[in-house]
Amino acid sequence: MQMNVEYRHESGFSAFFQKINGKSVLLMYDVNTAPYALDIKAELQKNNATVTDCYYQDEELIPTEDKCEKAYALAAQTDYVLAVGSGTLNDMAKSVSTRREIPCGVLATAASMDGYCSKGAALMRGGFKVTDEVHTPEDILIDLEIVRNAPRLMTAAGFGDIVGKFTCLTDWEMANIVKGEPIHESSFALMEQARSACMDAFDGLTRYEDDAVAKLISALVTAGLSMAECGNSRPASGSEHHISHYLEMDFVRRGERVPLHGLKVAIGTLVSMEIYHYIKNNRISFDGAERVYALVDKLPPIDKVKAMLEKMGCPVRFSKLGVPRETMEKTIENAYTVRNRYTVLTLAHELGLTEKLKPILMEKYY
């Protein structure tokens, strides 16, 4: 399936409008995205689409069964689902449209995370967080004016998710050296180029300039495309994401509000980079060590990355993210178990470095 990633031009989203002509669209939105939803609704109607509203009067929408069932029922008479939002609404739209076997799309309202075109939908079922396998959206609609004006913490989180591609790609190369895991060259290159373009646009991003925000959201969308090309999430998710998932499970277990995905990834990236530097600086020996040290030399300086994250508004200490001290300790010990994927967390565990790393990481990042 060809994914249509379309930026708003003077004529709106012309390819999408052409496709939707004569169709019946379920439009999903909440309090925060309602103004944008009403605008696109008028445009859809102008382009001969019939629109059914699925409006959630929630400021912080939780994707429970009830909320999903509402959309599922309304989708019965429609042939396309369009979410106006970012993470949650997009996930709900993917889930509902997958069950109804109709296509879906999203009008992105924030450059906040890299899951726009992922095959997973994070939902709540019976009070637990589950990730369902769903189809990807056919259309990703981007209006830079909307994305630029998203809450700044959301843009910070999106940037954090992209910074995470430093460690995730290094993990991949490291796993190739240490475990012989193959690298899918083109999806690796795709992600690396998008990350570089976004990092190069950093100054503009701190001023929320159109071009820079476009580089960020493009990198976030590219993460999804490179995962699709590769067939798994390796190009976009490594140790920093495992740390994020571990923290997330703990927030859910404690019944607390979960901080934005990219903010957890950002701090996970700093931890993973720190572990790489520790391994190199202490000349820890293992098969392939010299080649792994060379990878560490390619990483940007930790202080530089930390300063960039801080400038964007990302917390760089776990305590600032609301993580209890014991949780951070447990994260250092156990985050490698989150997925069966070889990362620097697995390497550190196998080398017996966890207890040595713990006080260093706690001191710098708690």
Ligand SMILES: [Zn+2]
């Ligand atoms: Zn991510």
